[in-house]
Amino acid sequence: MELHILLIFMIFAAIVAIEVKDLLSSVIAVGAVGFALCLAFLVLKAPDLAITQLVVEILCLIILIRATINKDLPLVIEGRWVFNTVSTLGFIAVFLLFSWLALKELPGFGEPIMAVVKKYLQEGVSKTGAVNIVTAVILDFRAYDTLGEATVLFASVIGIMAILRRPGRKKRE
Amino acid sequence: MIDNPKTGMTLIVKTITRLTVGLIMLFGIYIILHGHVSPGGGFAGGVIVALSFVHLMLAFGKDTAIARISKNMASNLESIGAMMFLFIALLGFLGGSFFLNVFAKGSPFDLFSAGTIPLSNIAIGIKVGVGLFAIFLALVVLERSK
Numbered sequence: 001m002e003l004h005i006l007l008i009f010m011i012f013a014a015i016v017a018i019e020v021k022d023l024l025s026s027v028i029a030v031g032a033v034g035f036a037l038c039l040a041f042l043v044l045k046a047p048d049l050a051i052t053q054l055v056v057e058i059l060c061l062i063i064l065i066r067a068t069i070n071k072d073l074p075l076v077i078e079g080r081w082v083f084n085t086v087s088t089l090g091f092i093a094v095f096l097l098f099s100w101l102a103l104k105e106l107p108g109f110g111e112p113i114m115a116v117v118k119k120y121l122q123e124g125v126s127k128t129g130a131v132n133i134v135t136a137v138i139l140d141f142r143a144y145d146t147l148g149e150a151t152v153l154f155a156s157v158i159g160i161m162a163i164l165r166r167p168g169r170k171k172r173e
Numbered sequence: 174m175i176d177n178p179k180t181g182m183t184l185i186v187k188t189i190t191r192l193t194v195g196l197i198m199l200f201g202i203y204i205i206l207h208g209h210v211s212p213g214g215g216f217a218g219g220v221i222v223a224l225s226f227v228h229l230m231l232a233f234g235k236d237t238a239i240a241r242i243s244k245n246m247a248s249n250l251e252s253i254g255a256m257m258f259l260f261i262a263l264l265g266f267l268g269g270s271f272f273l274n275v276f277a278k279g280s281p282f283d284l285f286s287a288g289t290i291p292l293s294n295i296a297i298g299i300k301v302g303v304g305l306f307a308i309f310l311a312l313v314v315l316e317r318s319k
Contacts, residue, residue, distance in 0.1 A: 052217040128287055141216065144272060153300065
């Protein structure tokens, strides 16, 4: 029940974020979607994800506001709207078709298959000593994935530092 | 510099920031260190630490925050965090394989338990906190240099 209210609120906030004219209001509406998602994680009993979602949402909101507050990007509406509408509808149809094909194969909501997870849940505490099973999975059983994630963040920071550094920008002008 | 009325926001915001920014950073460090016994962990705690520096920069202006952590220092600390995580991964070869939890597990619900997991949390916390702050810093510097 709470989940449905949150989902309807998220859809409503997302539509507001698209339709509103002011860029700052749009960013704040995206923030509202993020906070509703955080509450949805809490309802689904995932406090780890809820904390991460909340703090990342705040940081991203500040960065987005900081980056957009001085320049109002123009919205391009005119042009070949018939072609645009038809291609958008076509892509929506393709997306819905493939998602229908894919979602048919998934197990029902709340009925996990528990093939690998069962082992983690049973032996998590005795094998790693960590009480928080999420941390035990991401830093012990699946630490290799976490190393990949850390590499992605490292590469993005290096890329931003390289593109936005001052001497490089001055030389080009 | 900290009481310069020309940079940053009003006196009310600066006073509240002076009181709260340490507590925010302390909460981030708490979340990083208790990643294996309570919800949270390196990523969430690191973002909270980065938010404390962003808070400082929004209230006091760019220069005060850069005096705490410069862009080069942020970049270096980010690399150090990444190397620490990789080193912990390689430490597993002491026991035979990559990412093996080689240290003693301790008893559950203790702060000093779970072998290498708290160390990995600290490494990821340093990396994420400083890395996200470096991204924010780079975006602000870009805006000023136009």
